[in-house]
Amino acid sequence: MKKITVKLVVWRQNGPDEKGFFKTYFAENIDTDASFLEMLDVVNEGLVKNGSEPIAFAHDCREGICGTCGAVVNGEAHGPREKLTLCQLHMRSFSNGDTIVLEPFRARALPIVKDLVVDRSALDRIVQAGGYISVRTGSAPDANAIPVPKKDADQAFDAAQCIGCAACVAACPNASAMLMMSAKVSHLSSLPQGQPESKQRVLDMVSQMVKEGFGGCSNEYQCEVACPKGISVKYIAQLNRQYLLSAIKSE
Amino acid sequence: MKKFILSLVGIKQLVALSGLAMVGFLIAHLLGNFLIFSGPIAINNYAYKLHSLGPVLWVARIGLLAMFLLHFSLVIYLVIVNKRARNGSYAVPIHKKTRSIFTQTMRYSGLLIFIYIIVHLLDFTFTPHTVDNSVIDGVYYGLYGHVYNYFLNPIRSIFYIVTMFAIGFHLVHGVQSVLQTFGFYHKLYTPIIVKSSWIIAVIVALGFSSIPVYVCLHNYLGWEIYVAT
Structure with a gap:
């Protein structure tokens, strides 16, 4: 089982009218068979343990049929693989030491609710x-x-x-x-x-x-x-x- | 109906229609310009015949001006709306997977064309051919002499060629985009149309550019001006 560590640069925004900013996290020893959202779950567990606010992201079915998840990963909506939703993306698409910039979908008509969650x-x-x-x-x-x-x-x-x-x-x-x-x-x-x-x-x-x-x-x-x-x-x-x-x- | 024509899809269709009309004009203009290779009599006669059309010419001119103003003003509106739609920019710009240099530079090539059209009208349409600008080696050649002397200036020639390539850039995306905007999509024909818009773009860019090149070569090599009897 291969494990990798990636650097996450994540858009944090507390609320619709708050000012957003990027914050860096490290996702350490992530199983490459884990999905992208599972990796975020691991990071969030660490954040909760430390008493910090977890990264908010939308998800539901986690099998690519509901359309709830989604974020821009290094300038690509739903990440680097074609015809996949973010939940179907796996960490094997990344290498050890990669930097992953994670942003919400940006459009005036889709206001940001919190962090990576858009309305x-x-x-x-x-x-x-x-x-x-x-x-x-x-x-x-x-x-x-x-x-x-x-x-x-x-x-x-x-x-x-x-x-x-x-x-x-x-x-x-x-x-x-x-x-x-x-x-x-x-x-x-x-x-x-x-x-x-x-x-x-x-x-x-x-x-x-x-x-x-x-x-x-x-x-x-x-x-x-x-x-x-x-x-x-x-x-x-x-x-x-x-x-x-x-x-x-x-x- | 008015309400729907003036919404994003309708406006885009008006932009496409006016653009296509201007491409039609451009091709006719290019064919007329090619007469310069046949010497002063051919092109001057052509210009004379065009001018003697009288009211028909004015209808065409006003129509063309309307198309031009429609295209330009609606595009400005669309650019503003489209810019506004993106709330904040991405830290890592979205990968340009299907965006080519041609699509990304549409508004800049368009702006250059806009500036050039004004320059072109001032230099040719509103400047009459006189003994000051249309004489070559002591002989008055009218329009032919005017064009000839104009392109002997290297700065004007280079600006002209750059603009013609901007038109080519604009047409690579513009021509084939018209069909998508009007809803024509076909597995077999669409790739052929994309290739055709490339061919039109190359013909327009190289065709117009050939005139300053011809004039400079003509002058440099000291060719005689062909006057058919």
Whole structure:
């Protein structure tokens, strides 16, 4: 079992309106099979033992499906490995003596709650603005009553993989939420069930994104490589296309 | 509709549309400029025919000016909004995995182009060809002489070539970006479009730059001015 020691330079911020600063810690004798968050757990245990405030970081499932965790590790959202969330990153991706700079996702629309924890409710409000469909209430509909072509189902499923972690916002030079929003739009608009609202959905979600203070897309595609689920920028193209058509037809 | 056109996605589409219109103009302008290689009569006749279009020319000019102002003012707005969206900077800058020198310098190449367009209008559009600026070896050549004498100044020639490369830089990202902004994405066609925007950028940068190079070579080697009969 290999053990390494790494130097952590961590963003500490006591509250949303407090001034943040970097503080250095050493994570000693860390098992390389430990996950990144487990390493932080070890550091925090040490901090608690010393009577210091532990490093606050968000996490839930720790298996890359919930979208709760996330931080910028040495300038990369979710760390150096592609298509992984921070909780899926392991210490074997680092070498003994490495310095790891740990920062929260930075965007005006995602205010820092504490240390590495950001408030992602702006993304929830974007989903609330248009991420719904109209369904008949009552008994459950018959299976396969609405035919869905395989290709459309695949595309909707591909887009639906977005976990709303905000890595796209963190990596975007404009702190734009276009990739996340386009995934939600494509997910619903690719299916027959999502058609009744498809025109209004894209308009409402974009309006909400602007209201939240996210930037716009400059087609640099930093989001695509940062996305732990590999959501393609082709969904941004689909969003742009739908937006143009819906905007022209709107009153 | 107005509300939606004037939101981030709509504004970006207006920027793309006005940019594309200017690329179209640029290609037409380049083709016209190439007539300089055929000598003074060819290019002066072309300029004369353009000017004799009268009202049509003015419609084109006003349209072009509108595109230019639209592109520039909307980009300034987008830059401000995009800057504001990032709250505080990263201590370790985000890795530039997909950001190229072309995308990162868009606003700077654009600014240089903006400055050059003003200089260019002042030097050519608003400066008439006179016996003071359009005479080569004692003969008056009109527009041809004006261009010829202009590029004999090395500082002007170098500034011109630098700006033409800035346009090339701008177009490498700009042209292919238009399609993404309007929602065209295709597995097969998108890579071809990316290559095409490279080709357009190289043709525009080298094409325009060839004129000062030609003038300097022409003068240095003492070639005769070709006047067809």
